[in-house]
Amino acid sequence: MKAFRIRLLSWYRKEKRLLPWRKTRNPYKIWVSEIMLQQTQVATVIPYYRRWVKNLPTLRSLAGAPTGKVLRLWEGLGYYRRARFLHEAAKKVVRIHGGKIPQEASLLEKLPGIGRYTAGAIASIAFGEKTPVLDGNVIRVLTRIFGIRQSVDRAGTVMRLWSLAGKVLEKSFPGDFNQAMMELGATVCFPQNPECRVCPVRSLCKAHRIKKEMFFPVKTRREVYEDVTMFAAVLLQDSHEKVFLQKQPGGHWWAGLWTFPFYNSLQKLRELHGKNGIRLIGQIRHSVTRFRINLKIWQKTVPARNLNRARGGRWVNINNLGRIPLPAPHRKIARLINSLSESGR
DNA sequence: GTCCCGGTGT
DNA sequence: ACACCGGGAC
Numbered sequence A: 001m002k003a004f005r006i007r008l009l010s011w012y013r014k015e016k017r018l019l020p021w022r023k024t025r026n027p028y029k030i031w032v033s034e035i036m037l038q039q040t041q042v043a044t045v046i047p048y049y050r051r052w053v054k055n056l057p058t059l060r061s062l063a064g065a066p067t068g069k070v071l072r073l074w075e076g077l078g079y080y081r082r083a084r085f086l087h088e089a090a091k092k093v094v095r096i097h098g099g100k101i102p103q104e105a106s107l108l109e110k111l112p113g114i115g116r117y118t119a120g121a122i123a124s125i126a127f128g129e130k131t132p133v134l135d136g137n138v139i140r141v142l143t144r145i146f147g148i149r150q151s152v153d154r155a156g157t158v159m160r161l162w163s164l165a166g167k168v169l170e171k172s173f174p175g176d177f178n179q180a181m182m183e184l185g186a187t188v189c190f191p192q193n194p195e196c197r198v199c200p201v202r203s204l205c206k207a208h209r210i211k212k213e214m215f216f217p218v219k220t221r222r223e224v225y226e227d228v229t230m231f232a233a234v235l236l237q238d239s240h241e242k243v244f245l246q247k248q249p250g251g252h253w254w255a256g257l258w259t260f261p262f263y264n265s266l267q268k269l270r271e272l273h274g275k276n277g278i279r280l281i282g283q284i285r286h287s288v289t290r291f292r293i294n295l296k297i298w299q300k301t302v303p304a305r306n307l308n309r310a311r312g313g314r315w316v317n318i319n320n321l322g323r324i325p326l327p328a329p330h331r332k333i334a335r336l337i338n339s340l341s342e343s344g345r
Numbered sequence B: 001g002t003c004c005c006g007g008t009g010t
Numbered sequence C: 001a002c003a004c005c006g007g008g009a010c
Helices: A002-015 A027-037 A042-055 A059-063 A067-074 A081-097 A116-127 A136-145 A155-168 A174-187 A266-273 A304-308 A318-323 A328-343
Strands: A226-237 A242-247 A278-288 A291-302 A313-317
Touching: A002 A174, A027 A042, A027 A081, A027 A116, A042 A067, A059 A081, A067 A081, A116 A174, A136 A155, A136 A174, A226 A266, A226 A328, A242 A318, A266 A278, A266 A291, A278 A328, A291 A328, A313 A318, A318 A328
Parallel strands: A226 A291
Antiparallel strands: A226 A242, A242 A313, A278 A291
16 A cells, blocks of 8 residues: 555656646635536646636636626536536635635535535645545546456445545645546546556556456446437528527526527427428537437528517527537537538628 | 546436 | 536547
Protein backbone atom coordinates (compact mmCIF):
# COMPACT_ATOMS: atom_id res chain seq x y z
CA MET A 1 0.00 0.00 0.00
CA LYS A 2 2.81 2.38 0.90
CA ALA A 3 4.74 1.60 -2.27
CA PHE A 4 1.57 2.13 -4.28
CA ARG A 5 1.04 5.61 -2.82
CA ILE A 6 4.62 6.72 -3.32
CA ARG A 7 4.92 5.47 -6.88
CA LEU A 8 1.56 6.85 -7.93
CA LEU A 9 2.12 10.24 -6.37
CA SER A 10 5.60 10.74 -7.80
CA TRP A 11 4.37 9.62 -11.20
CA TYR A 12 1.54 12.15 -10.99
CA ARG A 13 3.83 14.99 -10.02
CA LYS A 14 6.00 14.30 -13.03
CA GLU A 15 3.41 13.37 -15.65
CA LYS A 16 0.24 15.26 -14.83
CA ARG A 17 -1.41 17.20 -17.59
CA LEU A 18 -1.43 20.96 -17.13
CA LEU A 19 -5.17 21.50 -17.19
CA PRO A 20 -6.69 24.97 -16.71
CA TRP A 21 -8.32 24.06 -13.40
CA ARG A 22 -5.04 22.69 -12.05
CA LYS A 23 -3.54 26.17 -11.99
CA THR A 24 -5.89 27.31 -9.26
CA ARG A 25 -6.99 26.44 -5.78
CA ASN A 26 -10.00 28.68 -6.10
CA PRO A 27 -12.79 26.42 -4.81
CA TYR A 28 -15.40 27.99 -7.08
CA LYS A 29 -13.34 27.22 -10.19
CA ILE A 30 -12.55 23.72 -9.01
CA TRP A 31 -16.24 23.19 -8.36
CA VAL A 32 -17.17 24.39 -11.86
CA SER A 33 -14.56 22.08 -13.39
CA GLU A 34 -15.77 19.09 -11.38
CA ILE A 35 -19.38 19.60 -12.42
CA MET A 36 -18.36 19.94 -16.06
CA LEU A 37 -16.18 16.84 -15.80
CA GLN A 38 -19.10 14.72 -14.60
CA GLN A 39 -19.86 12.42 -17.53
CA THR A 40 -17.79 14.54 -19.86
CA GLN A 41 -14.25 14.15 -21.15
CA VAL A 42 -11.44 16.54 -20.37
CA ALA A 43 -10.87 17.63 -23.98
CA THR A 44 -14.52 18.58 -24.33
CA VAL A 45 -14.59 20.47 -21.05
CA ILE A 46 -11.51 22.69 -21.54
CA PRO A 47 -13.02 25.33 -23.88
CA TYR A 48 -16.26 25.40 -21.91
CA TYR A 49 -14.38 25.85 -18.66
CA ARG A 50 -12.32 28.74 -20.02
CA ARG A 51 -15.37 30.49 -21.42
CA TRP A 52 -17.26 29.94 -18.19
CA VAL A 53 -14.66 31.39 -15.82
CA LYS A 54 -14.19 34.33 -18.18
CA ASN A 55 -17.92 35.11 -18.21
CA LEU A 56 -18.75 34.08 -14.64
CA PRO A 57 -15.47 34.45 -12.77
CA THR A 58 -16.86 34.30 -9.24
CA LEU A 59 -19.48 32.47 -7.25
CA ARG A 60 -21.41 35.70 -6.80
CA SER A 61 -21.41 36.44 -10.52
CA LEU A 62 -22.89 33.01 -11.13
CA ALA A 63 -25.45 33.44 -8.35
CA GLY A 64 -26.57 36.71 -9.92
CA ALA A 65 -26.58 35.54 -13.54
CA PRO A 66 -29.80 34.99 -15.52
CA THR A 67 -30.71 31.40 -16.35
CA GLY A 68 -30.40 32.04 -20.09
CA LYS A 69 -26.79 33.08 -19.76
CA VAL A 70 -25.96 30.05 -17.67
CA LEU A 71 -27.58 27.67 -20.16
CA ARG A 72 -25.98 29.38 -23.13
CA LEU A 73 -22.54 28.88 -21.55
CA TRP A 74 -23.40 25.22 -20.99
CA GLU A 75 -24.89 24.56 -24.41
CA GLY A 76 -23.41 21.50 -26.08
CA LEU A 77 -22.00 19.99 -22.88
CA GLY A 78 -25.11 17.89 -22.30
CA TYR A 79 -26.80 16.92 -19.06
CA TYR A 80 -28.23 20.42 -18.73
CA ARG A 81 -29.48 19.65 -15.26
CA ARG A 82 -25.88 20.07 -14.15
CA ALA A 83 -25.94 23.73 -15.14
CA ARG A 84 -29.27 24.33 -13.39
CA PHE A 85 -28.05 22.62 -10.23
CA LEU A 86 -24.77 24.55 -10.28
CA HIS A 87 -26.71 27.79 -10.63
CA GLU A 88 -29.10 26.85 -7.82
CA ALA A 89 -26.24 25.71 -5.62
CA ALA A 90 -24.38 29.00 -6.13
CA LYS A 91 -27.47 30.91 -5.04
CA LYS A 92 -27.82 28.63 -2.06
CA VAL A 93 -24.19 29.18 -1.00
CA VAL A 94 -24.76 32.93 -1.13
CA ARG A 95 -28.03 32.62 0.75
CA ILE A 96 -27.11 30.24 3.54
CA HIS A 97 -23.31 30.24 3.68
CA GLY A 98 -22.81 33.97 3.12
CA GLY A 99 -21.13 33.33 -0.24
CA LYS A 100 -18.42 31.12 1.26
CA ILE A 101 -18.22 27.63 -0.19
CA PRO A 102 -18.39 24.97 2.55
CA GLN A 103 -15.07 23.20 3.09
CA GLU A 104 -16.27 19.79 4.21
CA ALA A 105 -17.46 17.05 1.89
CA SER A 106 -20.41 16.35 4.17
CA LEU A 107 -21.69 19.92 3.76
CA LEU A 108 -20.87 20.17 0.06
CA GLU A 109 -22.96 17.06 -0.54
CA LYS A 110 -26.06 18.90 0.62
CA LEU A 111 -25.84 21.23 -2.39
CA PRO A 112 -27.77 20.29 -5.54
CA GLY A 113 -25.69 18.53 -8.18
CA ILE A 114 -22.96 17.62 -5.70
CA GLY A 115 -22.94 13.93 -4.86
CA ARG A 116 -20.40 11.93 -2.95
CA TYR A 117 -17.80 12.01 -5.69
CA THR A 118 -17.91 15.76 -6.37
CA ALA A 119 -18.04 16.58 -2.67
CA GLY A 120 -14.90 14.51 -2.11
CA ALA A 121 -13.15 16.04 -5.09
CA ILE A 122 -13.80 19.65 -4.07
CA ALA A 123 -13.06 19.02 -0.39
CA SER A 124 -9.79 17.22 -1.05
CA ILE A 125 -8.49 19.30 -3.97
CA ALA A 126 -9.55 22.79 -2.88
CA PHE A 127 -9.47 22.36 0.90
CA GLY A 128 -7.14 19.44 1.61
CA GLU A 129 -9.70 17.31 3.43
CA LYS A 130 -8.59 13.69 3.87
CA THR A 131 -11.50 12.23 1.98
CA PRO A 132 -11.47 9.86 -1.01
CA VAL A 133 -13.09 10.07 -4.43
CA LEU A 134 -14.60 7.28 -6.48
CA ASP A 135 -15.36 7.93 -10.11
CA GLY A 136 -15.17 5.70 -13.17
CA ASN A 137 -11.40 6.13 -13.37
CA VAL A 138 -10.82 5.23 -9.73
CA ILE A 139 -13.15 2.25 -10.01
CA ARG A 140 -11.13 0.96 -12.95
CA VAL A 141 -7.78 1.47 -11.22
CA LEU A 142 -8.89 -0.10 -7.93
CA THR A 143 -10.63 -3.12 -9.46
CA ARG A 144 -7.55 -3.83 -11.58
CA ILE A 145 -4.94 -3.26 -8.88
CA PHE A 146 -6.82 -5.38 -6.34
CA GLY A 147 -8.34 -7.81 -8.84
CA ILE A 148 -11.88 -7.22 -7.62
CA ARG A 149 -14.16 -9.72 -9.31
CA GLN A 150 -17.53 -8.62 -7.99
CA SER A 151 -19.71 -6.68 -10.38
CA VAL A 152 -19.42 -2.94 -10.00
CA ASP A 153 -23.13 -2.76 -10.81
CA ARG A 154 -23.88 -4.02 -7.31
CA ALA A 155 -24.30 -1.50 -4.53
CA GLY A 156 -22.25 -3.64 -2.17
CA THR A 157 -19.26 -3.57 -4.49
CA VAL A 158 -19.45 0.20 -4.75
CA MET A 159 -19.48 0.45 -0.96
CA ARG A 160 -16.43 -1.78 -0.79
CA LEU A 161 -14.67 0.38 -3.37
CA TRP A 162 -15.39 3.57 -1.43
CA SER A 163 -13.91 1.97 1.63
CA LEU A 164 -10.89 0.79 -0.34
CA ALA A 165 -10.41 4.27 -1.82
CA GLY A 166 -10.34 5.60 1.73
CA LYS A 167 -7.75 3.01 2.77
CA VAL A 168 -5.33 3.64 -0.09
CA LEU A 169 -5.67 7.44 0.18
CA GLU A 170 -2.38 9.19 0.90
CA LYS A 171 -3.44 11.26 3.87
CA SER A 172 -0.62 13.81 3.58
CA PHE A 173 -1.66 14.89 0.07
CA PRO A 174 -5.29 13.85 -0.38
CA GLY A 175 -6.00 16.26 -3.26
CA ASP A 176 -2.96 15.25 -5.28
CA PHE A 177 -3.48 11.59 -4.53
CA ASN A 178 -7.11 11.63 -5.61
CA GLN A 179 -6.17 13.43 -8.79
CA ALA A 180 -3.35 10.94 -9.35
CA MET A 181 -5.78 8.02 -9.20
CA MET A 182 -8.05 9.69 -11.73
CA GLU A 183 -5.15 10.78 -13.91
CA LEU A 184 -3.86 7.22 -14.06
CA GLY A 185 -7.29 6.01 -15.10
CA ALA A 186 -7.62 8.75 -17.71
CA THR A 187 -4.17 8.63 -19.29
CA VAL A 188 -2.78 5.12 -18.72
CA CYS A 189 -5.29 2.67 -17.30
CA PHE A 190 -7.76 2.99 -20.18
CA PRO A 191 -10.92 0.90 -20.36
CA GLN A 192 -9.64 -0.64 -23.61
CA ASN A 193 -5.96 -1.36 -24.32
CA PRO A 194 -4.42 0.09 -21.15
CA GLU A 195 -0.81 1.26 -21.47
CA CYS A 196 0.60 -1.01 -18.77
CA ARG A 197 4.15 -0.53 -20.08
CA VAL A 198 4.20 3.02 -18.74
CA CYS A 199 2.16 2.34 -15.61
CA PRO A 200 4.02 3.25 -12.39
CA VAL A 201 2.16 0.61 -10.37
CA ARG A 202 1.95 -2.29 -12.83
CA SER A 203 4.10 -4.52 -10.66
CA LEU A 204 1.51 -4.16 -7.90
CA CYS A 205 -1.46 -4.81 -10.18
CA LYS A 206 -3.36 -8.10 -9.82
CA ALA A 207 -5.09 -7.77 -13.16
CA HIS A 208 -1.78 -7.15 -14.91
CA ARG A 209 -0.17 -10.13 -13.21
CA ILE A 210 -2.76 -12.45 -14.75
CA LYS A 211 -2.83 -10.47 -18.03
CA LYS A 212 -6.53 -9.81 -17.68
CA GLU A 213 -6.58 -6.02 -17.39
CA MET A 214 -9.42 -5.70 -19.86
CA PHE A 215 -11.67 -7.96 -17.79
CA PHE A 216 -11.85 -5.40 -15.02
CA PRO A 217 -14.04 -3.81 -13.85
CA VAL A 218 -16.62 -6.59 -14.06
CA LYS A 219 -19.97 -5.28 -15.24
CA THR A 220 -23.22 -7.18 -15.34
CA ARG A 221 -25.69 -4.59 -16.47
CA ARG A 222 -26.47 -5.15 -20.10
CA GLU A 223 -27.21 -2.18 -22.24
CA VAL A 224 -30.60 -2.32 -23.86
CA TYR A 225 -30.77 0.16 -26.65
CA GLU A 226 -33.97 1.29 -28.22
CA ASP A 227 -34.11 2.72 -31.71
CA VAL A 228 -36.52 5.58 -32.13
CA THR A 229 -37.33 7.70 -35.13
CA MET A 230 -38.33 11.30 -34.59
CA PHE A 231 -39.48 13.99 -36.95
CA ALA A 232 -38.37 17.58 -36.57
CA ALA A 233 -40.21 20.41 -38.28
CA VAL A 234 -38.22 23.34 -39.60
CA LEU A 235 -40.88 25.97 -40.15
CA LEU A 236 -39.25 28.60 -42.28
CA GLN A 237 -40.89 31.94 -42.75
CA ASP A 238 -41.50 33.11 -46.35
CA SER A 239 -38.58 35.45 -46.44
CA HIS A 240 -36.36 32.64 -45.10
CA GLU A 241 -35.33 34.74 -42.16
CA LYS A 242 -37.17 33.20 -39.28
CA VAL A 243 -37.66 29.71 -37.91
CA PHE A 244 -39.91 28.43 -35.18
CA LEU A 245 -38.50 27.12 -31.90
CA GLN A 246 -40.10 25.66 -28.82
CA LYS A 247 -38.82 25.66 -25.28
CA GLN A 248 -38.61 22.19 -23.81
CA PRO A 249 -40.49 21.88 -20.53
CA GLY A 250 -38.95 20.40 -17.41
CA GLY A 251 -39.01 16.64 -17.14
CA HIS A 252 -38.24 16.12 -20.82
CA TRP A 253 -35.10 15.68 -22.80
CA TRP A 254 -33.12 18.92 -23.04
CA ALA A 255 -35.27 20.57 -20.37
CA GLY A 256 -35.05 24.34 -20.57
CA LEU A 257 -33.35 24.40 -23.96
CA TRP A 258 -34.91 25.45 -27.24
CA THR A 259 -35.55 22.97 -30.04
CA PHE A 260 -37.25 22.78 -33.38
CA PRO A 261 -40.68 21.18 -32.87
CA PHE A 262 -40.30 17.41 -33.03
CA TYR A 263 -42.70 14.52 -33.01
CA ASN A 264 -42.58 10.78 -32.88
CA SER A 265 -44.51 10.31 -36.11
CA LEU A 266 -44.61 12.02 -39.46
CA GLN A 267 -48.38 11.88 -39.25
CA LYS A 268 -48.35 14.00 -36.10
CA LEU A 269 -46.05 16.53 -37.75
CA ARG A 270 -48.38 16.71 -40.75
CA GLU A 271 -51.47 17.07 -38.58
CA LEU A 272 -50.04 20.07 -36.83
CA HIS A 273 -48.20 21.74 -39.66
CA GLY A 274 -50.07 20.63 -42.80
CA LYS A 275 -49.12 18.10 -45.44
CA ASN A 276 -48.41 20.39 -48.32
CA GLY A 277 -45.12 21.94 -49.22
CA ILE A 278 -43.06 19.94 -46.80
CA ARG A 279 -39.86 18.21 -47.83
CA LEU A 280 -37.22 16.09 -46.19
CA ILE A 281 -33.97 18.05 -45.93
CA GLY A 282 -31.80 15.68 -43.93
CA GLN A 283 -31.46 13.30 -41.04
CA ILE A 284 -29.33 13.19 -37.93
CA ARG A 285 -28.40 10.35 -35.62
CA HIS A 286 -28.03 11.03 -31.95
CA SER A 287 -28.30 9.18 -28.68
CA VAL A 288 -29.91 10.18 -25.43
CA THR A 289 -29.35 7.72 -22.61
CA ARG A 290 -30.44 4.33 -23.94
CA PHE A 291 -32.30 5.70 -26.93
CA ARG A 292 -30.71 5.85 -30.35
CA ILE A 293 -32.53 8.54 -32.21
CA ASN A 294 -32.88 8.82 -35.93
CA LEU A 295 -34.07 12.39 -36.39
CA LYS A 296 -35.63 13.13 -39.76
CA ILE A 297 -35.78 16.79 -40.62
CA TRP A 298 -38.72 18.14 -42.57
CA GLN A 299 -38.86 21.68 -43.78
CA LYS A 300 -41.96 23.69 -44.50
CA THR A 301 -42.16 27.22 -45.73
CA VAL A 302 -44.77 29.21 -43.84
CA PRO A 303 -46.43 32.45 -44.96
CA ALA A 304 -45.57 35.41 -42.79
CA ARG A 305 -49.22 35.98 -41.88
CA ASN A 306 -49.22 32.72 -39.97
CA LEU A 307 -46.47 33.78 -37.65
CA ASN A 308 -48.84 34.83 -34.91
CA ARG A 309 -50.04 31.31 -34.45
CA ALA A 310 -46.93 30.53 -32.47
CA ARG A 311 -48.22 28.47 -29.59
CA GLY A 312 -45.68 27.50 -26.99
CA GLY A 313 -42.74 28.83 -28.90
CA ARG A 314 -41.22 31.74 -30.71
CA TRP A 315 -39.98 32.79 -34.11
CA VAL A 316 -36.27 33.39 -34.29
CA ASN A 317 -34.18 34.99 -36.99
CA ILE A 318 -31.83 32.35 -38.32
CA ASN A 319 -28.92 34.71 -37.76
CA ASN A 320 -29.75 34.75 -34.06
CA LEU A 321 -29.79 31.01 -33.57
CA GLY A 322 -26.25 31.28 -32.26
CA ARG A 323 -27.47 33.11 -29.16
CA ILE A 324 -30.05 30.53 -28.17
CA PRO A 325 -29.23 27.40 -26.20
CA LEU A 326 -29.95 24.41 -28.43
CA PRO A 327 -29.09 20.77 -27.71
CA ALA A 328 -26.47 19.21 -29.97
CA PRO A 329 -28.80 17.57 -32.53
CA HIS A 330 -30.83 20.76 -32.95
CA ARG A 331 -27.66 22.78 -33.26
CA LYS A 332 -26.86 20.49 -36.17
CA ILE A 333 -30.25 21.29 -37.69
CA ALA A 334 -29.46 24.99 -37.30
CA ARG A 335 -26.17 24.49 -39.13
CA LEU A 336 -27.97 22.54 -41.84
CA ILE A 337 -30.43 25.40 -42.36
CA ASN A 338 -27.65 27.94 -42.52
CA SER A 339 -25.74 25.93 -45.09
CA LEU A 340 -28.91 25.45 -47.18
CA SER A 341 -29.79 29.13 -47.02
CA GLU A 342 -26.26 30.14 -47.99
CA SER A 343 -26.10 27.76 -50.90
CA GLY A 344 -29.54 29.03 -51.94
CA ARG A 345 -28.31 32.61 -52.20
C1' DG B 1 -21.49 4.26 -39.27
C1' DT B 2 -21.65 1.58 -34.22
C1' DC B 3 -20.07 0.96 -29.57
C1' DC B 4 -18.60 2.61 -25.25
C1' DC B 5 -18.02 5.79 -21.47
C1' DG B 6 -19.71 8.31 -17.31
C1' DG B 7 -22.10 11.23 -11.61
C1' DT B 8 -26.46 12.67 -9.52
C1' DG B 9 -31.19 12.50 -8.37
C1' DT B 10 -35.21 10.00 -8.02
C1' DA C 1 -33.03 0.67 -11.61
C1' DC C 2 -33.38 4.24 -14.57
C1' DA C 3 -33.27 9.04 -16.66
C1' DC C 4 -30.29 12.37 -18.28
C1' DC C 5 -26.42 13.89 -23.18
C1' DG C 6 -22.51 14.23 -26.14
C1' DG C 7 -18.23 12.85 -28.04
C1' DG C 8 -14.28 9.81 -28.83
C1' DA C 9 -12.59 5.21 -30.27
C1' DC C 10 -12.80 1.95 -33.60
